[in-house]
Amino acid sequence: MKEYIYYPGCSVKTNAKHYEESVLPVFKILGMELQELPDWNCCGATASMSVDEEKAAAINGRLLSIAEKAQKDIIAPCAACYLSLKKANQFLKENSEDSEKILKEMKKLDLEYKGTVQVKHPVEVLLKEIGVDVIKEKVQQKLNGIKIASYYGCQVVRPFEDFDDMDYPESMDMLVQSLGVETVDFTAKTKCCGGALTANLEELGARLNYIILKEAQKKGADAIVTLCPLCLFNLEVTQDNISKIYDEDFKMPILFFSQLMGLAFGLPKEELGFSRSLIPTKQIWNKIEIGGTNV
Amino acid sequence: METQEKVYYEEELNPEFLDTIKELSHSNEIDRCIQCGTCSSSCPDAAYMDFTPRKIIALTKGGFEETVLKSFTPWLCASCYNCQVRCPSQIKITDVMYAIKRKAIQENVYPSRFPIPVMYKEMHKILTKNGRSSELWLMLNLYLKTLNPIGLIKMAPLGLKLMKTGRMSLKKESIKNKKQLKKLLKAVKENT
Ligand code: SF4
Ligand code: SF4
Numbered sequence: 001m002k003e004y005i006y007y008p009g010c011s012v013k014t015n016a017k018h019y020e021e022s023v024l025p026v027f028k029i030l031g032m033e034l035q036e037l038p039d040w041n042c043c044g045a046t047a048s049m050s051v052d053e054e055k056a057a058a059i060n061g062r063l064l065s066i067a068e069k070a071q072k073d074i075i076a077p078c079a080a081c082y083l084s085l086k087k088a089n090q091f092l093k094e095n096s097e098d099s100e101k102i103l104k105e106m107k108k109l110d111l112e113y114k115g116t117v118q119v120k121h122p123v124e125v126l127l128k129e130i131g132v133d134v135i136k137e138k139v140q141q142k143l144n145g146i147k148i149a150s151y152y153g154c155q156v157v158r159p160f161e162d163f164d165d166m167d168y169p170e171s172m173d174m175l176v177q178s179l180g181v182e183t184v185d186f187t188a189k190t191k192c193c194g195g196a197l198t199a200n201l202e203e204l205g206a207r208l209n210y211i212i213l214k215e216a217q218k219k220g221a222d223a224i225v226t227l228c229p230l231c232l233f234n235l236e237v238t239q240d241n242i243s244k245i246y247d248e249d250f251k252m253p254i255l256f257f258s259q260l261m262g263l264a265f266g267l268p269k270e271e272l273g274f275s276r277s278l279i280p281t282k283q284i285w286n287k288i289e290i291g292g293t294n295v
Numbered sequence: 296m297e298t299q300e301k302v303y304y305e306e307e308l309n310p311e312f313l314d315t316i317k318e319l320s321h322s323n324e325i326d327r328c329i330q331c332g333t334c335s336s337s338c339p340d341a342a343y344m345d346f347t348p349r350k351i352i353a354l355t356k357g358g359f360e361e362t363v364l365k366s367f368t369p370w371l372c373a374s375c376y377n378c379q380v381r382c383p384s385q386i387k388i389t390d391v392m393y394a395i396k397r398k399a400i401q402e403n404v405y406p407s408r409f410p411i412p413v414m415y416k417e418m419h420k421i422l423t424k425n426g427r428s429s430e431l432w433l434m435l436n437l438y439l440k441t442l443n444p445i446g447l448i449k450m451a452p453l454g455l456k457l458m459k460t461g462r463m464s465l466k467k468e469s470i471k472n473k474k475q476l477k478k479l480l481k482a483v484k485e486n487t
Contacts, residue, residue, distance in 0.1 A: 158376035
């Protein structure tokens with residue numbers, strides 16, 4: 001197994017700090033100390049891809065090249081970064097006229113890339129490489145008593161097929177189940193949250209997120225866990241608007257799967273960024289305290 | 296948002312438009328569209344679009360360049376890839392949407408009073424200059440560009456909440472080796 005280098009991306013350094021604050025300690029407990037990719041740049045996400053394909057490939061190419069030099073594969077917690085890197089990786093390995101030219105220019109700037117780097121999401125690595133058995137060994141406090149809807153969004157499951165099922169993935173469900181959490185049968189788990197559109201198009205954003213929140217509520221979920229900073233952000237901030245438009249009050253906490261893992265591994269909850277939630281998380285604490293049992 | 300309805304004469308169509316989009320999207324399969332509508336029915340945003348994804352494919356095939364490039368549809372595409380993975384003809388519809396966006400920007404015919412293209416352009420500009428994007432600067436830029444100070448005021452309570460929870464920074468983020476990135480992006484554009 002090749003080692004991983006950690007590509008944070010812009011979101012986990014700003015609006016999704018609690019993702020990084022939980023994912024790094026969790027990997028450390030599991031014996032993987034993730035080092036940050038040196039002098040990393042933004043992946044460009046859907047923006048660069050919409051403006052200029054060659055530039056989008058080149059900015060991701062820079063990241064792939066730095067990782068290759070370090071002889072590591074990339075682990076990227078943000079779904080948008082994950083997909084941008086994977087798309088660029090595919091594009092640069094295509095041997096097309098355009099990709100050859102970009103690679104040539106990269107080489108001139110000490111950014112040679114031979115195409116050896118793989119891009120993985122933490123959930124993939126946790127489940128497929130570290131494994132549920134090892135994770136279970138690290139659980140100090142089972143999180144019985146709460147019901148969770150796990151929400152994957154779009155960009156880790158599509159269009160590439162290697163993560164999990166494209167419509168009904170179960171990787172993250174299995175992860176949180178190994179902590180004692182009960183997951184609900186959540187058919188909206190790969191419905192779209194609107195991505196970058198939600199912040200600017202209120203009505204569209206409210207509608208798409210309403211569908212996801214309502215489904216989770218109907219299934220009896222106490223909270224939603226996710227693996228993507230933008231999904232988390234959209235599901236949190238649209239709740240205000242939704243109460244105005246649809247006259248329904250959601251107070252659904254949205255968490256990163258890694259926060260629950262950290263909690264189950266016995267890390268103090270103050271260090272896992274729960275206080276960064278825009279939605280009060282009290283309902284979860286009440287339930288965990290009632291139902292939680294030490295192993 | 297207005298729906299465009301206009302009679303087109305054959306002389307106004309561009310028969311080469313299909314090939315342009317095929318090349319830009321790396322999706323040669325566009326001709327194989329059977330107009331089944333699977334894409335439109337999988338699309339979470341179809342209700343807001345002036346032309347559904349199925350229609351965009353048909354218009355592209357028919358050479359309706361102006362209609363396609365001026366459409367809101369590609370800018371309402373959230374890149375969820377639902378259509379693309381379900382299309383029975385394996386048309387890379389999401390990539391076609393991206394190709395249309397890039398062409399519309401290149402030709403400067405995108406819907407200019409619509410926030411999404413402005414946002415993408417600004418974000419791309421900031422990150423190619425600094426290597427990183429910082430959301431606050433982006434939002435400010437965006438609202439100034441679309442001349443919508445009310446939008447900015449509406450964002451204030453959210454901004455405050457994010458500040459309180461330590462989730463927004465006023466710092467302008469940037470990478471160390473901006474020079475390398477700048478040179479790379481310049482070279483890529485000159486030589487491709
Ligand atoms: S799903 Fe594919 S074949 Fe069917 S209408 Fe859409 S593009 Fe055409
Ligand atoms: S990728 Fe775009 S066009 Fe296709 S279903 Fe999703 S939002 Fe609609």
